[in-house]
Amino acid sequence: MEPLIRIRGLSKRFGNGCERCLSSTGPEYETNRCAHCGSVVACNDVSFNLYKNEALGIVGESGSGKSTLVRLLHFEWDASDGSVELHSDAVLDALPELFEHGCMYSRNLLGLSPFQKRQVRNALMGIVYQNPFLGLRMNVSSGGNIAERLLGAGWRNIGAMRRRAAELLEKTEIPLERMDEPPKNFSGGMQQRVQIAKALSNNPLILFLDEVTTGLDLSVQARVLDLIRTLQSEFKLSLLVVSHDLGVINLLCQRTMVMKYGRVVEAGLTDQILQDPQHKYTQLLVASQL
């Protein structure tokens, strides 16, 4: 099977950069900040494939570059270098202009105009942040939050949008009588489920989950994880799961990448990463798990 999305050499540098940025940062130097020019190498030369209906985990400590990676792929930040290509099976009908005639993979998405990037995002992607304030408008009703996303994806019929919102909130176990309440009235776990409903509203193929269970209490965490698993198999979603919690990665993901100081230090099957880690940092991470 061909990958749904191919990522090659994805890099992000903050600052002007110099010739020595790459040779003075990374796990072996235990920093991502260039000692010579002060630039920060947030992620460097990250390459991987994401397949249809696969959950890929990204683990690493704060500052390892895992959230940067998601923000680059979600087009929130501009990458310094690299390429992101989509398989034609997934999107040729929706976005034919991305494909050269007869090519199996799209042009480099990173080179698209901001408008085109928005189109790709609205057609294919959903994101759930650790902080619901980033993904939701707290003062707008939950239904309105979803409608806003549907408007972005080209929906115009209010009745249809309301039905869709109700359907998604039901799937994520939000009581329908609370559909017109703003998320600020909700508990953290409920806010997270509204975020998931919103992220799913445009029928995405790829869902980015950035520390979605961090900060939730254990009972709520289990429910959100079960919900994500169910939705993944129901909608054949590809998930990119960013977490520093190895337990979450273990339950959701078959493959995992480990990041440290902006580099991928190890990638493999999740059970292999957890039981037979190869890199020094991964061994430390696994040995430190409670």
Add this chain to the structure above:
Amino acid sequence: MLTVQGLSKDFTLHILNEKNIAACRDVSFNVPKGGFLGLSGPSGAGKSTVLKCIYRTYLPSSGAVWYDSAEYGRIDLATLPDRAVIDIRTREMGYVSQFLKVIPRVSALDIVMEPILARNGVSREAARERAIWLLERLRIPEHLFDAYPATFSGGEQQRINIAHAVSWKPRLLLLDEPTASLDSASVASVLEILGELRQEGTTMIGIFHDHELMASVTDSVFSIY
């Protein structure tokens, strides 16, 4: 069906001054199609290591694990790309570990149904029927079907684990102490289910604590020292 050739596994612990642990050394054996091989040897000899190398939870340090796949033909599991390993695990190779790993607050019935639904392309009703049939055979009381296995006894958890692993009838089944922590009635029902799987063509490799039991269920036994 499966030929292990000169398999060795070393663990290099970078966080303990590069300490090296040799978990198994130069292991070679062969399992014919439909056969059942037992692995015996003292604690720490590397029996589980061999199973985990075959399943690729461990990356073998050297040697080969030749497997005649229904989908890919003859392949070396030791060096197979991750994505293909996932595919083989999904379609052909099952593993019963000594521990149950599940999402908290998912019911026993759902846990056993999940692999059937994910693989065999059967209806929800048929998957449910098979899962209930297995749980009943494994003597799980009916009132536990909709309960969460995290709260079960060790023996009950182990039987859920077995039901989960055999429910989709894998072509190759790896068993790491599947009957440890079970009472004799449950052991008998597990062996019965394994026997039926064999009749349907499943090839097996197993580690059993109890030597008499191992001798009675397997065709041959390979000793690891």
